[in-house]
Amino acid sequence: MSTVVCKKLTKMFGDSYAVKELDLEINDGEFLVLVGPSGCGKTTTLRMLAGLERVSSGEIFLDGQLINRVPPRNRDIAVVFQNYALYPHKSVAGNLSYALKLRKTPKSEIEAKVRQISDMLAIGHLLDRMPHELSGGQRQRVALGRAIIREPKLFLMDEPLSNLDAKLRLQTRGEIVRLQHRLGTTTVYVTHDQIEAMTMGDRIVVMHNGVVQQIGSPSDLYVNPVNLFVAGFLGSPPMNFFDAQVSTEAGEPVVTARFGRIPIAPKTAAMLNELAAGERDVVCGIRPEDVIVHHSADDAGPEAHRMTIELVEMVGADSYVSGTLDDRLILARVATERGWREGQPVWVEFDPARLHIFSKQTESRVAFGL
Amino acid sequence: MATESLNPETKAIKQLGIGAILVPFFVIFLFPFFVMISTSLKSDQEVFEQPPTLIPRTAEFGNYQKIWDQVSLTTYFRNSLFIGIGTAILALLLAIPAAYAMARFPFRLRQFYLFLLLVIQMFSPIVIILALFRVVATYQLLDNLWTLVVINAAFGLSYAVWLLTGYFQTIPAEIEEAAMMDGTSRLHAILAITIPLSWPGIVAAAIFTFMNAWNEFLFALTFISDEEKAPITVGLFHFIGHFQVQWNYLMAASLVTTAIVLVLFLTVQKHLTRGLLGGALK
Numbered sequence: 332m333s334t335v336v337c338k339k340l341t342k343m344f345g346d347s348y349a350v351k352e353l354d355l356e357i358n359d360g361e362f363l364v365l366v367g368p369s370g371c372g373k374t375t376t377l378r379m380l381a382g383l384e385r386v387s388s389g390e391i392f393l394d395g396q397l398i399n400r401v402p403p404r405n406r407d408i409a410v411v412f413q414n415y416a417l418y419p420h421k422s423v424a425g426n427l428s429y430a431l432k433l434r435k436t437p438k439s440e441i442e443a444k445v446r447q448i449s450d451m452l453a454i455g456h457l458l459d460r461m462p463h464e465l466s467g468g469q470r471q472r473v474a475l476g477r478a479i480i481r482e483p484k485l486f487l488m489d490e491p492l493s494n495l496d497a498k499l500r501l502q503t504r505g506e507i508v509r510l511q512h513r514l515g516t517t518t519v520y521v522t523h524d525q526i527e528a529m530t531m532g533d534r535i536v537v538m539h540n541g542v543v544q545q546i547g548s549p550s551d552l553y554v555n556p557v558n559l560f561v562a563g564f565l566g567s568p569p570m571n572f573f574d575a576q577v578s579t580e581a582g583e584p585v586v587t588a589r590f591g592r593i594p595i596a597p598k599t600a601a602m603l604n605e606l607a608a609g610e611r612d613v614v615c616g617i618r619p620e621d622v623i624v625h626h627s628a629d630d631a632g633p634e635a636h637r638m639t640i641e642l643v644e645m646v647g648a649d650s651y652v653s654g655t656l657d658d659r660l661i662l663a664r665v666a667t668e669r670g671w672r673e674g675q676p677v678w679v680e681f682d683p684a685r686l687h688i689f690s691k692q693t694e695s696r697v698a699f700g701l
Numbered sequence: 702m703a704t705e706s707l708n709p710e711t712k713a714i715k716q717l718g719i720g721a722i723l724v725p726f727f728v729i730f731l732f733p734f735f736v737m738i739s740t741s742l743k744s745d746q747e748v749f750e751q752p753p754t755l756i757p758r759t760a761e762f763g764n765y766q767k768i769w770d771q772v773s774l775t776t777y778f779r780n781s782l783f784i785g786i787g788t789a790i791l792a793l794l795l796a797i798p799a800a801y802a803m804a805r806f807p808f809r810l811r812q813f814y815l816f817l818l819l820v821i822q823m824f825s826p827i828v829i830i831l832a833l834f835r836v837v838a839t840y841q842l843l844d845n846l847w848t849l850v851v852i853n854a855a856f857g858l859s860y861a862v863w864l865l866t867g868y869f870q871t872i873p874a875e876i877e878e879a880a881m882m883d884g885t886s887r888l889h890a891i892l893a894i895t896i897p898l899s900w901p902g903i904v905a906a907a908i909f910t911f912m913n914a915w916n917e918f919l920f921a922l923t924f925i926s927d928e929e930k931a932p933i934t935v936g937l938f939h940f941i942g943h944f945q946v947q948w949n950y951l952m953a954a955s956l957v958t959t960a961i962v963l964v965l966f967l968t969v970q971k972h973l974t975r976g977l978l979g980g981a982l983k
Contacts, residue, residue, distance in 0.1 A: 383878050403881045410882045416875035420897055430883035477883070 333394050333484040333517045334359050340389035342375050348541040349375040360515045364532030372541040373521045377487050381410050409478035411488040415470045417462040424458040430481045448480045468499045486518040525565050537561050559694040562616050570616045573659040577611045590657040594634050596683040596700030603698050612691040621685035622663035624677050631678035638679050643671045741952035748948045764953045777936030787850035788914035789907045792857045800865030818859040844927040857910035868902030933958050
C-alpha cells in the first residue's frame with residue numbers, strides 16, 4: 332500500500348538521455364503501465380525505481396520518503412524480471428523463501444507462507460523442483476511468487492509475459508490483474524505491447540525517446556491522444572493517417588486531402604479557426620472503426636471517397652477491409668455479414684466527430700470533433 | 702543423414718579410414734609416455750644399452766620405491782603442493798574481484814585493461830627474471846616458498862581474469878539484481894549467487910593456475926637454493942648429476958609427478974562439465 336512520486340527524474344547514459352525529466356505520481360494500489368517502443372526509457376525508469384540504476388537527477392519518493400540513495404535491499408520493492416532471473420541453484424521453495432530467510436523470518440512462518448503463495452499460484456506440487464525442470468509458464472509463476480511472498484510496498488514488473496507463448500500470455504495477463512486487485516499492491520508494469528497496456532493498466536504512461544508523451548486511463552489515451560505518436564502507438568490495427576491542408580472558405584475552415592474534401596464537425600471547425608497561419612499543414616487521423624464504408628454511392632454522403640478494396644481480413648464478426656486513397660493505406664473495420672470481396676469498389680466516409688487533426692509541424696493534436 | 706543410408710560394409714570401411722588417420726597421431730602423442738614408463742622400469746645397466754630396448758627385460762618396480770630414498774621426494778611434493786595451492790588461492794582471490802569488475806561495470810578504459818592483461822601474458826618469464834632476482838634478493842626473499850607463490854600467482858593472474866570475466870558474463874546480472882531486491886547487498890549477492898554459479902569457471906581457473914605453478918621450473922631454480930624448499934620440478938633436476946643422468950629414476954619420479962596432477966584433474970573435472978546454470982532464465 333504505497334504511493335510513488337517522481338519529480339524531474341532523469342537518467343543519462345553518456346551524453347544521451349535515457350529518461351528525461353519524468354514527472355509521475357502513482358496512486359496507492361494503482362496498476363500503472365509504462366509503455367513505448369524499445370529504447371523509450373521505460374525499463375530504465377523501472378530500474379531507477381528499483382534502485383538498480385542510479386538517478387542522474389531528479390527525485391523519487393516512496394510513501395513521501397526520498398529514496399534516491401536508499402539501496403535496493405532497503406526499498407522494500409519487488410521486481411519480476413523479463414527473464415525471471417530465478418536462482419538456478421535453488422529449488423522452487425528455495426527461490427520463494429530466499430527473501431524471507433534473509434529477513435530472519437521464523438522457519439514455521441516461512442513454510443506456511445511458501446505453502447500459501449504456492450497454492451495461490453498453483454505451483455504447490457513443484458516446490459522441490461529446480462528451475463531448469465520447469466516450463467516457461469511455471470518459471471513465470473515462481474518469479475511472481477517470489478515477488479508476492481515478501482508483501483512489498485511496490486511491485487515492479489519488466490515485461491513479465493514476453494517469454495510466454497501467445498495463449499499462455501493471454502491467460503497470465505488476466506491472472507496478474509486479478510492477483511493485483513486481490514493484493515491491492517501498487518504495481519508498475521513495463522511493456523512494449525500496447526494491447527497489454529490497454530487491457531491491464533488503470534493508467535498508462537506512454538513514453539518515447541525518454542520523454543513521457545501522455546499519461547491517462549486506457550480509454551482516455553485511445554480517444555484523446557495528445558499527439559501523433561500516441562495516436563499511432565495505441566490501437567490495433569493502428570489509426571489511419573493522411574496529410575491535408577486547412578484553408579478558409581467563406582470564413583469557415585475547410586480541410587482538404589489530396590483525394591478530396593474532408594467534412595469536419597462544428598467543434599473541429601471552431602478549433603481550426605484558432606490555428607496559426609503557419610500550421611495549415613496538418614495530418615488527419617481516423618481509427619479503423621470510425622471509417623464508414625458503403626457498398627454504393629447512393630448510400631454514401633456527397634463527400635464520400637471512392638476506394639477499391641485491396642484486401643479483406645476476416646477476424647470473426649468484424650472484418651478489416653483496406654485500400655488506398657491517393658497512395659495512403661486506409662483500413663476500415665466493417666461487419667463481416669455485409670459481405671466484402673477484394674477488387675470491389677466502395678465509398679468511404681470518415682466520422683467527422685472522430686476525426687483527429689494533428690499539426691504537421693509540432694505533431695500535437697490541434698483539433699478533434701468530440 | 703548420409704551415414705544412415707550407408708550399408709554396413711561402407712560403414713566399416715569408413716571406420717577403418719578414420720582409425721587409419723587417428724592411430725598415427727595416437728602413437729606419436731603417446732610414444733614419449735611409453736618410453737617414460739619403459740625407462741622407469743629398467744635396471745641401471747639396461748638404461749644405457751645400445752641400441753635401447755623398447756620393453757625392459759625385467760620390470761624393476763623397485764625403482765618406484767628407490768626414488769623416495771634417493772632424494773627427498775616427499776619434501777619436494779610438499780613444497781610443490783604448498784606453492785601450487787597457495788598460487789591458486791592467491792590468484793583466485795585477486796582474479797575474482799577483478800574479473801567481476803570487468804564483467805559487470807562499464808568503467809573507462811575497460812577494454813584497454815583487458816587488452817593489457819593479454820599483452821602481459823605474452824611476456825616470457827626469462828625476460829624479467831634478472832630484474833625479479835634483484836628485487837627478491839634485495840628484500841631477502843630468496844629461499845622462501847611465498848616468493849614463488851606470489852610470482853606464480855602474478856603470472857597466472859591475467860589468464861585467470863580473462864577466463865573468469867568470460868564466465869561471469871554468462872551469468873545474467875538479473876539474478877544478482879533479484880537477490881539484491883530480495884534483501885542482500887551486492888557483495889552478499891556475489892558470494893551467495895554469482896560465486897556458486899561460477900563454480901565450474903572458478904575450478905577451471907584454479908586448476909590452470911595450480912598446474913602452471915606445479916610445473917614451473919625457472920623461477921623455482923633461480924630463487925630456491927635450499928634443498929628443503931625445492932619444489933618437485935627442481936627435485937627432478939637432482940636426478941641429473943654432473944657425470945651421469947639416472948634416467949630410470951628420473952622417469953619414475955616424473956611419472957609420479959604427472960600422475961598426481963592427473964588424479965587431481967580427474968577428480969575435479971566433473972565440476973568443469975556440470976552445468977549449474979540451466980533453467981535460471983528463459
